[in-house]
Amino acid sequence: MSAADSSPPLLSVRGVETHYGKIIALRGVDLDVRSGEIVTLIGANGAGKSTLMMTICGNPRASAGTILFDGIDITRMPTHEIMRLRIAQSPEGRRIFPRMTVFENLQMGASITDLSHFDEDLERVYTLFPVLKKRSAQRGGTLSGGEQQMLAIARALMSRPRLLLLDEPSLGLAPLIVKQIFEVIGELNRVEGLTVFLVEQNAYHALKLAHRGYVMVNGSITMSGSGSELLAREEVRSAYLEGGRH
Numbered sequence: 414m415s416a417a418d419s420s421p422p423l424l425s426v427r428g429v430e431t432h433y434g435k436i437i438a439l440r441g442v443d444l445d446v447r448s449g450e451i452v453t454l455i456g457a458n459g460a461g462k463s464t465l466m467m468t469i470c471g472n473p474r475a476s477a478g479t480i481l482f483d484g485i486d487i488t489r490m491p492t493h494e495i496m497r498l499r500i501a502q503s504p505e506g507r508r509i510f511p512r513m514t515v516f517e518n519l520q521m522g523a524s525i526t527d528l529s530h531f532d533e534d535l536e537r538v539y540t541l542f543p544v545l546k547k548r549s550a551q552r553g554g555t556l557s558g559g560e561q562q563m564l565a566i567a568r569a570l571m572s573r574p575r576l577l578l579l580d581e582p583s584l585g586l587a588p589l590i591v592k593q594i595f596e597v598i599g600e601l602n603r604v605e606g607l608t609v610f611l612v613e614q615n616a617y618h619a620l621k622l623a624h625r626g627y628v629m630v631n632g633s634i635t636m637s638g639s640g641s642e643l644l645a646r647e648e649v650r651s652a653y654l655e656g657g658r659h
């Protein structure tokens with residue numbers, strides 16, 4: 414057991430339920446992310462992965478349970494206050510601003526209250542994703558899918574997050590681009606100790622990258638373990654690693 418295992422979790426989700434009207438999307442979810450970890454949540458389409466990520470960000474709100482971030486109860490906090498705690502989200506479908514340039518998109522990600530390290534942070538994301546520097550004056554909407562994903566992650570990084578939430582960064586991208594993006598996430602974690610919560614349908618890459626993983630089925634966590642343990646489990650292999658996905 415490493416030192417990180419005994420420290421209190423940075424993010425602690427306990428008994429969380431979320432509803433969309435009468436539909437119950439999350440059913441008593443328990444999950445932890447410790448500082449310095451990459452934790453992944455895998456599951457099929459519609460399992461509730463995005464709902465959990467959005468519930469952490471306060472929209473939709475949990476109808477039961479508790480979410481603590483660094484010991485602070487954020488369960489009923491408005492989203493903008495949660496973001497102020499430096500939780501940054503790169504949502505599913507990227508959602509960059511298509512009419513703004515790459516540079517303007519990155520500006521939108523930076524803290525509006527403290528611009529003292531803007532230049533340094535910009536240089537950092539341009540070093541991580543050199544293609545964004547090349548395209549800095551280009552409109553976001555004209556970028557390729559992979560470049561838009563890089564921009565979405567880079568924009569989230571501009572706020573110097575203590576926790577980075579990534580929703581399906583591999584969605585619709587060519588395997589080579591997925592590999593490149595996952596390498597950058599791994600490097601950010603190794604070199605800077607960035608804490609990452611990664612939601613993915615691409616279970617192979619996610620479990621390879623993550624220290625720990627959780628499996629979600631129909632709004633409930635059904636399995637958890639280290640990335641390598643889950644990758645080795647027959648139930649995971651047969652349900653989520655069907656031929657060709659990796």
Ligand SMILES: Nc1ncnc2c1ncn2[C@@H]1O[C@H](COP(=O)(O)OP(=O)(O)OP(=O)(O)O)[C@@H](O)[C@H]1O
Pocket residue numbers: 433436438456457458459460461462463464465505614
């Ligand atoms: N805005 C909404 N209104 C009503 N039901 C919703 C809404 N968003 C999601 N759901 C339902 O909640 C359940 C969980 O959806 P969610 O998008 O969280 O799953 P997911 O695991 O992220 O799937 P995907 O990988 O397809 O995004 C599904 O049954 C979905 O139909």
